[in-house]
Amino acid sequence: MGRRRISEAPTGARQRGRSDEKATGGHRGRHAFKRPAGVHVVERDGYFHLHGTIRVKGRGIRVRESTGLPARSEHRDAAEELRRQKEQKIRDAVLYGIRPTVPFAVAAEGYLTRRRKRPLNAIDVARIKELTRHFGTRPLALISEEEWAGFIDARMSGRAAVTRERYIDLVMSFLAWCRKRPRLWLAELPAIERDHEARYKKQRRARRVGDLRPELIASLIDHAAPHLRGQMAIKWSTGARVSSLIYGCRLCDYLAAEGREQITFHDTKNGQRVTASVHPWAAAVMRDYLAWRGNLFDREAQLFLTHFRRPYRDNGKAAGGQTKTAFKGMVKRTIVSLRQTALTYAAELRRLGEGQAARQHWGAAKSDIALLTQLTPHWFRHLLATTMVGLGDLQAAMDQGGWLDVRSVMGYSHDVPDRRRAVVAAMPAPSLVDRLLTRNVARSARKIS
Numbered sequence: 396m397g398r399r400r401i402s403e404a405p406t407g408a409r410q411r412g413r414s415d416e417k418a419t420g421g422h423r424g425r426h427a428f429k430r431p432a433g434v435h436v437v438e439r440d441g442y443f444h445l446h447g448t449i450r451v452k453g454r455g456i457r458v459r460e461s462t463g464l465p466a467r468s469e470h471r472d473a474a475e476e477l478r479r480q481k482e483q484k485i486r487d488a489v490l491y492g493i494r495p496t497v498p499f500a501v502a503a504e505g506y507l508t509r510r511r512k513r514p515l516n517a518i519d520v521a522r523i524k525e526l527t528r529h530f531g532t533r534p535l536a537l538i539s540e541e542e543w544a545g546f547i548d549a550r551m552s553g554r555a556a557v558t559r560e561r562y563i564d565l566v567m568s569f570l571a572w573c574r575k576r577p578r579l580w581l582a583e584l585p586a587i588e589r590d591h592e593a594r595y596k597k598q599r600r601a602r603r604v605g606d607l608r609p610e611l612i613a614s615l616i617d618h619a620a621p622h623l624r625g626q627m628a629i630k631w632s633t634g635a636r637v638s639s640l641i642y643g644c645r646l647c648d649y650l651a652a653e654g655r656e657q658i659t660f661h662d663t664k665n666g667q668r669v670t671a672s673v674h675p676w677a678a679a680v681m682r683d684y685l686a687w688r689g690n691l692f693d694r695e696a697q698l699f700l701t702h703f704r705r706p707y708r709d710n711g712k713a714a715g716g717q718t719k720t721a722f723k724g725m726v727k728r729t730i731v732s733l734r735q736t737a738l739t740y741a742a743e744l745r746r747l748g749e750g751q752a753a754r755q756h757w758g759a760a761k762s763d764i765a766l767l768t769q770l771t772p773h774w775f776r777h778l779l780a781t782t783m784v785g786l787g788d789l790q791a792a793m794d795q796g797g798w799l800d801v802r803s804v805m806g807y808s809h810d811v812p813d814r815r816r817a818v819v820a821a822m823p824a825p826s827l828v829d830r831l832l833t834r835n836v837a838r839s840a841r842k843i844s
Contacts, residue, residue, distance in 0.1 A: 434458045434482055436474045438466040443474040449482055451489040458485075496536035496580045502573050503527040509572075513665045517638065517709075519565055526566070535573060540585040547587065556590045563587055604778045604809050606766050611729075615767075616680060618728040622702045623721045625684030628677035629658060630772065634779030634796045635671070637715045637772050639663050640699055641707040647694040651681065658698075660797070669797035715772055722772060730764050780807035 434447035443462045448455050462477050464470040503523050507515070515523075529546060530538060547566065551559040567584065574581040616627050626640050635658075643662025650657045656673035663669055673681070685691065688700060697706040707717055715722075737760030744753035776796065783792035785808075789801060798804040 434478050436462070436471070436478050441466055443470060445474075445478055445481055449485055451486055454489060456485055456489070496534045498532040499530040499535050499538070500527050500532055502535050502578075502580060503569075505578075506569050506572055516664050522562065522565055523569065526569075535580050536582065538585075540587070543585045544587055556592075560590055563589065603766055603769070604774055604781050606762075607770075607774065607778055611763060611767070614733065615725055615729050618732060619725040620702055620721050621684070621687045622700060622704075623718065623725060625681050625688075626699055626718070627725075628680035628684075629673065630775045631778070632674040632677035633658065633660075633671035634776040635660055635669075636664065636776065637718055639669075641697070641717065642709050644698040645695055646691060646698050649681070649698055651678070651685070653678075656681075663797055665797065665799055667797060667799065671795050671797070718772070726767050726770055730767050733760060733763060733767075736760075777807050777809060780804050781809045784808040 432448065432450065434445050434449055437444050437446045439461075443464045443466050445458050445460050445462060448457050450456075458481060460481075462474050464474050464477075503526065507520060507523055543566070547559070547563060551562055554562075567587070570581060570584050572578075574584060612627075612631055616624050619627055626637075629635060629640060630637075639660040639662050643660045644658065648659040648661070656675070656678040657670055658673055659668060659670045661668055688704065690696070690704075700706060701717075702721065710717075737757055741753040741757045741760075744750075744756065779796055780792055780798075783789075783795060784804065789804065792798070792804050792808075793801065796804060796807070798807075
């Protein structure tokens with residue numbers, strides 16, 4: 396009888412049983428498997444995946460992503476750690492407003508490789524890599540303001556205030572890029588103490604480039620080593636950076652035809668090719684350099700060589716370091732010669748009874764010596780901008796120096812008081828006769844009234 400009851404079960408019950416069987420995946424009479432709440436590590440297509448829903452403050456946030464780890468036992472712990480980190484990031488974002496971030500090294504790699512109109516120069520690239528070595532794989536958003544300030548203070552210890560501000564400018568530019576959409580790796584920028592006076596452009600205009608007279612420049616080149624004379628002449632004529640000279644010029648980039656001398660730079664800071672005219676005097680110095688250099692048959696070889704007649708090697712550091720010793724030696728020899736000449740001439744003036752003239756001459760020589768002790772290769776770029784802007788052709792100055800923005804060339808130019816005084820004196824003004832006539836007419840009008 397029992398068997399008959401089973402066989403005579405209602406049709407609707409049998410249909411419900413088949414439906415339950417389909418819903419439970421073939422397990423009749425049991426519920427389908429359901430994972431506990433939260434994110435779990437599951438195996439799919441041979442890889443570990445994160446799958447689940449995490450609930451925070453009444454919100455359900457689904458997670459469906461691959462860890463990229465092969466589904467093997469030795470990777471299980473790493474997958475669990477990725478699960479824990481994912482859950483922590485979601486909770487931080489919902490509870491505390493902390494956005495998902497990336498390791499510092501990942502952010503730095505993205506910043507260095509992103510497309511930009513003006514490529515980073517070698518110094519900025521080296522500094523970003525230095526920051527990467529220091530912070531490594533630490534989450535970018537978890538680096539505190541105190542850590543940033545401490546690192547910058549230690550790194551810039553003993554440096555000038557302007558140098559420190561330029562370093563901070565690079566750091567803040569990088570962090571601002573990380574904070575922008577679509578990255579949003581930072582909630583806010585760190586508040587780093589700044590020296591506002593050192594950031595002003597006028598504070599950076601302390602170079603006395605207007606005092607670099609042609610005779611001083613000629614004396615410098617006369618006392619330069621043979622391999623440096625050509626560089627100095629081109630630097631004076633074009634305002635080129637050291638890196639553009641020693642890395643970005645081949646023999647074929649220099650046109651030595653008389654009256655049409657020019658040079659083309661390929662390795663420039665803004666990434667643009669710059670073709671600059673060469674002054675006839677600089678071209679004469681270049682002829683002597685090329686005679687010293689020799690081996691002019693290889694037109695693809697570098698134009699400027701070391702004192703061993705070997706090409707300069709780009710070592711990823713500041714290009715000026717490779718010519719620093721030769722430049723300092725040139726300045727030192729020039730100062731020694733200037734001092735000896737000035738002392739000899741001043742002694743001769745005193746012998747002739749011209750004591751005041753002797754003191755004036757020695758004072759002028761001491762001023763020149765003080766100027767040369769501050770001289771750096773970059774001064775010549777400021778000198779070019781100052782000279783050409785003073786001549787009144789701003790477009791020619793931009794083309795010669797490779798500046799793309801008029802604000803850049805104006806930032807490099809310096810005020811020359813004598814030239815400005817001459818311009819002010821040349822301004823049209825009413826004559827003295829006109830002023831006297833106007834004054835007399837006004838007096839007559841008052842008497843009549």
